[in-house]
Amino acid sequence: MKATLIYGAGDIRVEEVPDPKLENPTDAIVRITHSCICGSDLWPYKNREATEQGGRIGHEFIGVVEETGSDISRVKQGDVVVAPFFYADGTCEYCQAGLTTACPNGSAWGAETDGGQGEAARVPFADHSLMKLDVPVESELMPSLLTLSDVFGTGHHAAVSARVEPGKDVVVVGDGAVGLLAVLAAKRLGAERIVLMGHHKARTDLGREFGATDVVEERGEEGEQKVRDVLGTDGAHSTIEAVGYDQSLSTALNVTKPGGFVGIVGVPQSGTIPNAGRKFGANITIAGGIAPTQANMHELLPDVMDGKIEPGRVFDRTIGLDETPEGYQAMNDREALKVLVRP
Amino acid sequence: MKATLIYGAGDIRVEEVPDPKLENPTDAIVRITHSCICGSDLWPYKNREATEQGGRIGHEFIGVVEETGSDISRVKQGDVVVAPFFYADGTCEYCQAGLTTACPNGSAWGAETDGGQGEAARVPFADHSLMKLDVPVESELMPSLLTLSDVFGTGHHAAVSARVEPGKDVVVVGDGAVGLLAVLAAKRLGAERIVLMGHHKARTDLGREFGATDVVEERGEEGEQKVRDVLGTDGAHSTIEAVGYDQSLSTALNVTKPGGFVGIVGVPQSGTIPNAGRKFGANITIAGGIAPTQANMHELLPDVMDGKIEPGRVFDRTIGLDETPEGYQAMNDREALKVLVRP
Numbered sequence: 001m002k003a004t005l006i007y008g009a010g011d012i013r014v015e016e017v018p019d020p021k022l023e024n025p026t027d028a029i030v031r032i033t034h035s036c037i038c039g040s041d042l043w044p045y046k047n048r049e050a051t052e053q054g055g056r057i058g059h060e061f062i063g064v065v066e067e068t069g070s071d072i073s074r075v076k077q078g079d080v081v082v083a084p085f086f087y088a089d090g091t092c093e094y095c096q097a098g099l100t101t102a103c104p105n106g107s108a109w110g111a112e113t114d115g116g117q118g119e120a121a122r123v124p125f126a127d128h129s130l131m132k133l134d135v136p137v138e139s140e141l142m143p144s145l146l147t148l149s150d151v152f153g154t155g156h157h158a159a160v161s162a163r164v165e166p167g168k169d170v171v172v173v174g175d176g177a178v179g180l181l182a183v184l185a186a187k188r189l190g191a192e193r194i195v196l197m198g199h200h201k202a203r204t205d206l207g208r209e210f211g212a213t214d215v216v217e218e219r220g221e222e223g224e225q226k227v228r229d230v231l232g233t234d235g236a237h238s239t240i241e242a243v244g245y246d247q248s249l250s251t252a253l254n255v256t257k258p259g260g261f262v263g264i265v266g267v268p269q270s271g272t273i274p275n276a277g278r279k280f281g282a283n284i285t286i287a288g289g290i291a292p293t294q295a296n297m298h299e300l301l302p303d304v305m306d307g308k309i310e311p312g313r314v315f316d317r318t319i320g321l322d323e324t325p326e327g328y329q330a331m332n333d334r335e336a337l338k339v340l341v342r343p
Numbered sequence: 344m345k346a347t348l349i350y351g352a353g354d355i356r357v358e359e360v361p362d363p364k365l366e367n368p369t370d371a372i373v374r375i376t377h378s379c380i381c382g383s384d385l386w387p388y389k390n391r392e393a394t395e396q397g398g399r400i401g402h403e404f405i406g407v408v409e410e411t412g413s414d415i416s417r418v419k420q421g422d423v424v425v426a427p428f429f430y431a432d433g434t435c436e437y438c439q440a441g442l443t444t445a446c447p448n449g450s451a452w453g454a455e456t457d458g459g460q461g462e463a464a465r466v467p468f469a470d471h472s473l474m475k476l477d478v479p480v481e482s483e484l485m486p487s488l489l490t491l492s493d494v495f496g497t498g499h500h501a502a503v504s505a506r507v508e509p510g511k512d513v514v515v516v517g518d519g520a521v522g523l524l525a526v527l528a529a530k531r532l533g534a535e536r537i538v539l540m541g542h543h544k545a546r547t548d549l550g551r552e553f554g555a556t557d558v559v560e561e562r563g564e565e566g567e568q569k570v571r572d573v574l575g576t577d578g579a580h581s582t583i584e585a586v587g588y589d590q591s592l593s594t595a596l597n598v599t600k601p602g603g604f605v606g607i608v609g610v611p612q613s614g615t616i617p618n619a620g621r622k623f624g625a626n627i628t629i630a631g632g633i634a635p636t637q638a639n640m641h642e643l644l645p646d647v648m649d650g651k652i653e654p655g656r657v658f659d660r661t662i663g664l665d666e667t668p669e670g671y672q673a674m675n676d677r678e679a680l681k682v683l684v685r686p
Contacts, residue, residue, distance in 0.1 A: 094601055099626060102601030161626075258437055258445030268619035273629075276611035280632040283442060285504075286616075289626035 003118025008050030020122035028126030058117025084294035090128025143312025153293030155181030161288035162238035162263030166190030179242035187211025346461030351393030363465035371469030401460025427637035433471025486655025496636030498524030504606030504631035505581035509533030517585035530554025
C-alpha cells in the first residue's frame with residue numbers, strides 16, 4: 001500500500017510500504033478513506049532533522065474496517081469508523097477516567113505504528129479506539145466527523161480545561177483550525193462573549209460564523225488591552241491557548257481575569273510557561289494538555305450527526321494521497337487552513 | 344514608634360518612625376503585639392538593592408485596636424485582632440468571590456503602608472481586613488492565631504488549589520514553614536497519604552507530627568522516583584509546591600499523576616514555570632498563587648480556637664522588636680524555621 005513518510009524538515013514523500021497485518025487479537029485493520037494534515041504535523045515539517053529512513057506521519061483518519069482480531073466484538077468488517085489521534089486500551093485507570101492520552105498502552109499514530117496519512121492502518125485496541133459511524137462513506141458529514149479524531153476534540157478539550165460554562169466570557173488565542181474549533185466548542189458549551197484573537201481575516205470570519213462575538217487582530221500588549229476593553233473587565237473567565245508560543249501563552253495569561261482559567265492545547269514550544277508572575281499574582285489556573293479525543297468524541301458525535309454544528313468547515317482544500325507533499329506546503333505557507341486527504 | 348526597615352540585602356534596621364494616624368473613615372489603628380518574619384521576607388533580604396531610604400517590612404501581625412475611623416462598626420477599641428498579609432476592601436467582585444488578593448484597592452503591607460514588624464499600623468478597610476479574636480492578648484493560642492495572617496492560610500490555599508480531598512494522595516515539596524503547614528492543611532482536608540519532600544530532619548519531624556505519612560529526603564530524579572515508589576503509583580493526585588525554584592516546580596510536576604493538580608504558593612523565582620512538557624503531556628493542572636488569607640482565615644479560625652490544630656508550632660524562636668535583624672539572619676541561615684517578634 002501507499003503511505004506518507006517524513007524524511008526531515010520539508011521532506012514529505014508518499015511511498016510503497018508493507019500492508020498492515022493483524023498482530024494482536026485486539027487489532028483491526030482499517031482501510032482509510034479520509035485523513036488530514038494537522039497543525040502539529042507542521043512542527044516536524046519545520047524542524048525535523050533529516051534521516052535516511054523516513055517515519056510514518058499523520059494521525060487523524062476515518063475508514064472502513066477490513067479485518068478484525070479474534071477479541072474484537074464492537075466493530076466488524078464493513079463498519080465505517082473514526083480513530084482518535086491517540087489510541088488507548090480503554091480499560092486502564094486513566095481510560096476509565098476519560099484521560100485516554102495518559103493510557104500506558106496508548107500511543108499517537110506514526111511512532112511505532114502506522115500513520116494516518118496512508119491507505120490503511122493496523123488499529124490496536126480497536127474495540128475501544130474506534131468509534132462506529134452510522135453513515136455511508138461518502139456522506140457529506142465526513143469532514144465534520146473526521147474532526148472528532150483530533151482537531152474538534154482538541155478544541156473541546158481546551159474549552160473544558162478553561163472551564164467554559166454557560167454565560168461566561170471566553171478569549172481564544174489563535175486562529176488556526178484548533179482555535180477556530182475551540183470557538184465552536186465554547187459556543188456549544190454556552191459561552192456568552194467569545195473574543196477571538198487572530199489576524200487572518202478569512203479565518204477570523206469563519207470564527208465569527210462559529211460563534212466569536214468579537215475579533216481582536218492586534219498582538220502583544222495592544223491586543224491584550226483591546227480584549228479587556230472589548231470585555232469591559234480585567235479579562236475573561238476562560239481563555240483558550242491554541243498556539244504554543246511564549247508570546248501567545250503570555251497573552252493568554254494577561255487576558256484572563258484573576259481567579260480565571262487558561263486551557264492550553266498548543267504544545268509549549270519553549271518547554272516552559274512564561275509570565276508566571278501573572279499566573280501567580282492573579283491566581284490563574286492553567287489546565288489542559290494533550291486532548292483525550294478517544295473519550296470526548298462520544299460526547300461530540302450527536303451534535304455533528306444532527307448537523308447542529310459543522311466543525312468540518314475548517315477544511316478548505318481536499319487532495320489525493322499523492323498530493324500530500326503539496327498539502328503540507330500549502331498549510332505551512334498558510335495558503336490552506338486545513339487540508340483533507342483522500343487516500 | 345519603632346518599626347523595622349530594610350535598606351538593602353542583609354541590611355535590616357529598627358528605627359523611630361512617625362506614629363500611624365487615621366487617614367480614612369474606614370481605617371483603624373492597631374497596636375501590634377505579635378508579628379513574625381516570613382520566608383518571603385527573605386527574598387528582599389537576599390536580593391534587594393541598597394537604597395538610602397529604607398522601606399518598611401513585615402506583613403503578619405496580631406494586635407489591639409487603638410482607634411477606629413467613623414465608618415468602622417465591626418471592631419472597636421480594645422479588640423484583639425489578626426490582620427491578613429494582604430488587606431482588601433471586602434466589597435469588590437474579587438473579595439466577594441473570596442479572592443481578596445485580587446482586590447484592586449488591596450495591598451500587601453510595607454509598600455505604601457505600614458509594615459507588620461513595628462509597634463503599630465494603620466489598617467485600611469478595617470471592618471473587613473481585621474478578624475476579631477475572642478482571646479486575651481497573652482493567650483497561648485497566639486502563635487497559632489498569628490499563622491492565620493499568612494503562613495497557615497497560604498498552606499491551606501496551596502492544599503485547596505491542589506484539590507486535596509478526603510482519601511487523596513498528596514505530595515508536599517518543601518519543608519519550610521509554608522510546606523509544613525501545607526501538610527497540616529492537607530491532613531485537615533482529609534488527605535490519606537501525605538509525602539513530604541524535605542531534608543532538614545527537625546523540620547520533617549515536625550511535618551510528621553502535622554500529618555506527613557512519609558518523608559523523602561532525596562531531591563531531583565532520585566527523589567521523584569522515591570515518591571512514586573512510596574505511593575506505588577504514577578504520582579500523587581495533589582501536589583503542593585511551597586518553594587518557588589525551577590527544580591522544585593519541575594519536581595512537583597514529575598511527582599503528580601496524569602490528570603492531577605499542582606498547587607503553587609512559592610513565588611516562581613525564574614518568572615517561568617519549567618517542565619511544561621510534563622504539564623502538557625500529563626494534563627496536569629497548575630493552580631494557586633498569592634493566598635487570599637483575608638478570606639480563608641475565617642474558615643480556619645474555629646479549628647485553631649478549639650486547639651484541634653496547632654499551626655503555631657512552626658515558630659521555634661521568639662524575639663523582641665530590637666532583635667529583628669538577628670531574627671532575619673537566623674532564618675536566612677536556617678538556624679530558625681520561623682521567628683516570632685514581640686514588639
